[in-house]
Amino acid sequence: MDSFWVLNIWFVAILMFIGIYCLLTMRNLIKLFIGIEVIAKGITLALIATGFAKNNIMIAQSLAITFIVVEVSVVATALAIIINIYRHTGSLDIRKLTKLKG
Amino acid sequence: MHLFLLIGLVAFSILAILLRDLLKAAISLAVASIFLSVIFFRLNAPYAGVFEISVVAGLITVLFVATIALTRSEGDVRESKLPMILFPFFFVAFISIIINILIVRHLIQIPTVSIPPVSGSFGEILWRQRTFDIIGQIGVIFAGVFSVLALFRSRGRNG
Amino acid sequence: MIFLFIAVPFILASIMPLIGKISRRFLPDLLSNLALFFLLIYAMTIARQLVSGGGVVHQLYFFGAPLNIILLLDGFSLFMLFIISLVSFAVTLFSIDYMEHYGAKGIYYALLLLMIGGMNGLVLATDLFSIYLFLEIAAVASYGLVAYGLGHDELEASFKYLMLSAVASGFILISISIIFGIVGSLNLSDVASGLKTLNFKYAVGFCSALFILGFGLKAAIVPFHAWLPDAHPSAPAPISAMLSGLLIKVSGIYAMARVFLNVFGLQPHDYLSTVLMYLGIISMLVGAIIALGQNDIKRMLAYSSISQIGYVLLGIGLGTPLGIMGGLFHLFNHAIFKALLFLNSGSIENSTGTRALDKMGGLAKRMPITAATSAIGSLSIAGIPPLNGFWSKLIIIIALVEAKMFAFAFIAVLASVITLWYYLILQRRAFFGKLNETWKNIKEAPFWMSVSTIILGLLCIIIGIAFPIIIKSWLKPATDVLSAGIIYALNLLGF
Numbered sequence: 001m002d003s004f005w006v007l008n009i010w011f012v013a014i015l016m017f018i019g020i021y022c023l024l025t026m027r028n029l030i031k032l033f034i035g036i037e038v039i040a041k042g043i044t045l046a047l048i049a050t051g052f053a054k055n056n057i058m059i060a061q062s063l064a065i066t067f068i069v070v071e072v073s074v075v076a077t078a079l080a081i082i083i084n085i086y087r088h089t090g091s092l093d094i095r096k097l098t099k100l101k102g
Numbered sequence: 103m104h105l106f107l108l109i110g111l112v113a114f115s116i117l118a119i120l121l122r123d124l125l126k127a128a129i130s131l132a133v134a135s136i137f138l139s140v141i142f143f144r145l146n147a148p149y150a151g152v153f154e155i156s157v158v159a160g161l162i163t164v165l166f167v168a169t170i171a172l173t174r175s176e177g178d179v180r181e182s183k184l185p186m187i188l189f190p191f192f193f194v195a196f197i198s199i200i201i202n203i204l205i206v207r208h209l210i211q212i213p214t215v216s217i218p219p220v221s222g223s224f225g226e227i228l229w230r231q232r233t234f235d236i237i238g239q240i241g242v243i244f245a246g247v248f249s250v251l252a253l254f255r256s257r258g259r260n261g
Numbered sequence: 262m263i264f265l266f267i268a269v270p271f272i273l274a275s276i277m278p279l280i281g282k283i284s285r286r287f288l289p290d291l292l293s294n295l296a297l298f299f300l301l302i303y304a305m306t307i308a309r310q311l312v313s314g315g316g317v318v319h320q321l322y323f324f325g326a327p328l329n330i331i332l333l334l335d336g337f338s339l340f341m342l343f344i345i346s347l348v349s350f351a352v353t354l355f356s357i358d359y360m361e362h363y364g365a366k367g368i369y370y371a372l373l374l375l376m377i378g379g380m381n382g383l384v385l386a387t388d389l390f391s392i393y394l395f396l397e398i399a400a401v402a403s404y405g406l407v408a409y410g411l412g413h414d415e416l417e418a419s420f421k422y423l424m425l426s427a428v429a430s431g432f433i434l435i436s437i438s439i440i441f442g443i444v445g446s447l448n449l450s451d452v453a454s455g456l457k458t459l460n461f462k463y464a465v466g467f468c469s470a471l472f473i474l475g476f477g478l479k480a481a482i483v484p485f486h487a488w489l490p491d492a493h494p495s496a497p498a499p500i501s502a503m504l505s506g507l508l509i510k511v512s513g514i515y516a517m518a519r520v521f522l523n524v525f526g527l528q529p530h531d532y533l534s535t536v537l538m539y540l541g542i543i544s545m546l547v548g549a550i551i552a553l554g555q556n557d558i559k560r561m562l563a564y565s566s567i568s569q570i571g572y573v574l575l576g577i578g579l580g581t582p583l584g585i586m587g588g589l590f591h592l593f594n595h596a597i598f599k600a601l602l603f604l605n606s607g608s609i610e611n612s613t614g615t616r617a618l619d620k621m622g623g624l625a626k627r628m629p630i631t632a633a634t635s636a637i638g639s640l641s642i643a644g645i646p647p648l649n650g651f652w653s654k655l656i657i658i659i660a661l662v663e664a665k666m667f668a669f670a671f672i673a674v675l676a677s678v679i680t681l682w683y684y685l686i687l688q689r690r691a692f693f694g695k696l697n698e699t700w701k702n703i704k705e706a707p708f709w710m711s712v713s714t715i716i717l718g719l720l721c722i723i724i725g726i727a728f729p730i731i732i733k734s735w736l737k738p739a740t741d742v743l744s745a746g747i748i749y750a751l752n753l754l755g756f
Contacts, residue, residue: 005442010200011108012435015115017196021189022119023424030124032424034131037162038115039431041138044154045111046435047176050442052145057228060441061150062235063390065228067158067434069239070397073246075162077404078423079169080253084408085416086173121436234330238382238394241271245375245398249405252368 008049015042029092033075065095066100104144111137116193120186128166135159149224263332263385265303266342269296271380274371281367290357297353299378301346307339332385337589341515343386343735344593347720348506348600352499354511354713358706359499359611363410372409376402377504380511389437389447392519393430396479396512400426405494418495423490425478429485431474436468440546453524465525469533472520473540480513482574483489483544486558486567493566494559494616498607501559505566505642506600510592514570518577519589522743529580529664537578541601542672544571549679553686558606559615561687562599565642569595575673576657581664582744584748587656589739590732594641594649594724599719601638605631608706608714610692613699618687623696627703630711632692634718639688640723643681648725 016040022035044064051060082092089096114134133246135158142151222231229236273296280288326574334342353373360366379398386392404426408419440446444455444465456465478485489509521527527534548568555561573595576588608631610616610625625632641648644655654677661670705711724731 016167036427043434046438049148050438054445060226061147064150064234065153070242073242073401076246077249080250081420088413236389240583241398245401252405255365
């Protein structure tokens with residue numbers, strides 16, 4: 001595969017690292033969700049870059065658009081849960097959510 | 103030029119996770135989306151670019167700002183300074199690992215199956231070839247809408 | 262018309278909130294149960310047609326012009342459809358009475374039907390990306406359902422579940438895009454043929470690792486199990502039964518088996534098989550040992566799910582036909598008796614209002630039906646002959662011994678003994694013994710809840726006694742599909 005695709009995949013890996021770092025270290029619930037959004041950007045970039053390298057950009061666009069639709073549903077559900085958590089506990093700190101210990 | 107766009111995307115993503123003020127973080131996430139969609143336009147993917155701007159930089163940012171506005175409180179969560187100081191070290195470590203793997207793997211070419219290029223306009227591909235995905239999209243939109251309705255229902259009887 | 266499996270739940274789900282506004286109780290219950298009963302009968306009658314034909318059925322959906330929806334119905338898919346319809350029907354029967362005090366039944370049934378439709382679509386898909394998409398439909402519906410009670414515990418559990426599940430879906434998609442980059446198509450048969458001709462070990466290994474990370478988290482395999490002991494107890498009881506009995510199996514084990522066995526080509530004793538077997542053994546032991554110390558009845562059942570999924574993974578990871586048959590049989594049995602046990606815990610919670618084992622005691626005197634069905638479920642899952650759990654565990658252990666993996670077989674027997682131990686603890690503390698004074702006046706579970714648990718309990722007994730028939734008519738076609746491996750996927754090129 002050509003090096004252009006490898007360059008893009010490298011940046012996808014960096015974006016995944018940034019997202020997972022945010023999930024591991026941040027405390028605010030909304031900030032945690034911004035981490036997941038960064039991961040989603042990485043995935044969209046991976047899909048389109050792969051489609052471009054395979055000369056098959058149309059199918060890759062369909063996949064990317066479908067993934068963006070899924071992402072919107074997940075974001076809506078997660079933000080609804082966050083608002084409800086705020087109504088219950090009055091704060092957005094994940095350290096307050098330790099009642100259940102996996 | 104492409105490298106500049108990619109670096110811009112990564113830079114604004116880093117800003118989005120390191121900024122303490124949530125509103126500024128949401129705005130920088132939207133700017134990162136704009137960089138990403140410019141990348142899509144340059145890769146001959148105009149539909150994906152338009153969708154990315156209108157949905158991710160538009161709709162999702164509006165949802166984030168609405169949530170931030172609804173959850174303002176007096177004692178906001180102050181993130182600790184430690185992750186932000188440690189971040190550059192982890193980042194550089196990660197990049198050096200990746201560079202190592204890249205140099206090693208760059209010598210091994212990844213073989214691929216060559217396929218004939220698929221032709222057809224975007225509408226044709228989306229509606230004819232990936233029809234099953236359309237049904238899936240409808241399903242996931244319904245799932246999201248109903249989950250939000252379930253979470254915000256009026257708790258008349260019992261909480 | 263295999264498409265009905267996806268169309269009926271989706272169409273009914275889209276109009277369910279309106280129906281819920283018109284009639285609060287009667288119509289949503291009736292329509293959902295009728296729909297699932299229809300799907301169950303349909304799954305059972307197609308079996309006749311399929312088993313006699315002995316082949317796969319591809320459906321190109323004609324509606325004037327051919328629409329490009331290709332659904333794959335073979336032995337394995339039909340097997341999973343049957344399990345999904347069976348357990349979903351019992352759960353909807355149970356929900357008629359249980360969800361009364363949660364309110365908004367229309368939306369509840371809508372989300373439940375969407376989850377069922379998503380799982381059906383996942384099972385029938387022929388395309389890697391469609392598998393991902395329908396997995397996400399079921400997952401988003403389950404996020405809403407876990408948080409349905411809107412209490413503090415539910416919201417916290419649902420949030421953690423959502424975070425981990427979203428990361429797992431991310432890993433699955435990265436792997437799918439790498440496969441797309443190498444092979445150029447996402448169709449299962451194209452991917453199989455492409456990977457076979459290329460024979461590029463590193464890429465297959467890297468993508469397998471990402472798939473194990475992604476699907477393993479959905480299937481709650483140790484070390485990715487952290488979300489399950491919080492999510493399953495907090496959800497309403499019928500949703501716990503759906504999650505533990507169906508979702509972790511369909512979105513985790515089915516997807517893994519389909520990809521690893523039919524597309525990547527897992528052979529016994531190769532690297533991938535060894536990794537899966539080790540993961541299975543670790544899940545089995547860790548789940549069983551932690552379950553011993555639990556006080557909350559649903560948490561104990563959740564850890565037991567982790568342990569039993571370890572058994573299934575051990576059987577399927579082994580790769581020999583006998584191992585696959587044992588794994589699939591245990592998957593079937595576990596769906597039935599874990600759903601039964603979770604529904605019973607819902608009955609207990611409905612009558613007594615508590616889930617703590619040390620507060621219960623002697624409930625058998627006031628709730629005889631619940632105690633009897635719970636005893637049947639506990640004995641089945643512990644592997645007591647002649648109930649169904651015994652046969653499936655026996656087949657897995659025989660397959661391990663046949664493949665000369667004696668250490669694994671010994672650990673499997675050990676884990677079975679520990680399972681028996683904690684289920685006896687559960688039965689003794691909850692049902693037998695002296696009746697706790699606080700529960701003097703509780704009543705038996707309401708009618709529909711008892712009906713659904715009695716149905717599942719009877720199934721445990723019937724399958725245990727009549728298991729050769731089950732093996733011949735349901736399991737053999739499924740096992741043949743999986744053990745044929747890549748050759749099966751390559752032959753799909755026919756359409």
